[in-house]
Amino acid sequence: MIGLMDCNNFFVSCERLFRPDLTRKPVAVLSSNDGCIVARSQEVKDIGIPMGAPLFQVRDTIQKHGIILFSSNFTLYRDISGRVMHALREEFDDTFVYSIDEAFFTIPEGMEVEDIVKIRSRIMQKTGIPVSFGVAPTKTMAKLANSEAKKGNGVIWRTVDECMEQYPSISCGSVWGIGRQMVKRLETLEIRTVSDFLLMGLSFARNEFGVHGERLYLELTGTNASFASDLLSPHASIMSTQSFGRKVRARNVLESALGHHVAHIGEKLRKQDLLASRLTIMCAPSRYGSYALRKGASTVVLSEPTNDTGILLSYTKTLLEEIYDQEVDYAKAGAIVGGLIPASFASGSLFGEVAKEKRRTIFDVVDRLNERYGKETIRPGIIQGTDAWSARSELRSRSFTTRWSEIPHVKAI
């Protein structure tokens, strides 16, 4: 059996962790530019504000209901995510962090639903973040079970038969891996529910949607297939690294070297239609320096899997800040992306589908020009200055867990 742990309203839960005054209050988190709503507390969902709603469209509703807004605080979310995943790894040997708030894991032989219930409450006690568990024979089924668990008591364990019973009432669009395009195509064939889809048979799925359709069919009927290829193991990665011809100390040289590597990786990802869920950058000090103990690499779990060079570059800059030391001579720099998943398995549209579509087109053009006229004919302004990437964030909470000057205060009164 495969389990999926997912944090409930993750960004909102992070904002509430050190703010007990926000319990039961309507809370929403805005996207990077304070443009639209990307996370909602249950109270906000109940009010009827949809995911991704542009802020300007819902201003009145927000005012009327006294909804408390936050800018995205990714530093906080990443730290809390790391803790939740750490707590999960303490329970299971085989985990695969899929996004900032989701991870798959293998259920060991002999484990039962009561064990998962206990594990869930341990993780919630340790981290203070509410989580839900879905357990089923395949990842796709576990994902469906998980969304069910969110509505109920937090844990759903389903056998193949139990999944099958649910399928007549589950729409194709809510299945992980069935995107908007596929839903449209299915609708023209009058296929609306998962049952409808399965009734058409395996060869239909294969003929109509290729390998992807076949995998979906298998996954939904209890055979592990979507992550079958070793490409999709958490160990799969793409790396780009190079030694400098000489020792390098200047930050801007490191930045542009890393920018070059990241751009190269982005291109590779797009070519293979993959998304990366983790980014690591490394800056190896020259071997003969006296800094052997220094941290030479830093990793971030991306808030959502991506192959967008721009997004990867913005993370690169933050990561470099963590490890860069102006006193050190560097001999080598590089980047690695891991946790690769097929683009069709992206977990939905956290951040404005339209904007993403636009950026995809931009990188399509860039990749094609580079292919035709030679490498790096067009390249991103290699890691731009802070201003260019720093988001609008007027309502950002503090870095409660990553900055000493901003740790929470407790009253001794």
Next chain:
Amino acid sequence: MDTYGTLLGGVPADEGTKIPLMSSRPQAGFPAPGDDQIEKVLDINDFVVKHPAATFFVRVEGDSMEGAGIFSGDVLVVDRSITPRDGHIVVAAVYGEMVVKRLRAIGNTHVLASENEQYAPITLTGNDDCFIWGVVVGSVRTFV
């Protein structure tokens, strides 16, 4: 960066600031190039943080816990993985505010008490207006 930062590093960062313990005795003059005699490093995180994923740092504001050796401005190490029991110093959420108190069992009820008689104890009601957030396992104070 303030003193706490350089001493403790972040949690749950993989590496805190490590203080190398050299096996070679200190000597005057030019040190051996690339001293590879390092056999162990001391990490203050190992000392104060037993459960990194569940440990948080908070800063104290106020004087009600001075009897327990906790002063305004101290950094408390709070471990959420520990089950609170009678006598523990805890961080609690009380009507929307984070406070530090001593947990006391009195008969069948639990109260949050201060170490200062000017402050009245608060009874834990069991609803979500009033709950224990984590157990304080230590405190950090710097002098210079």
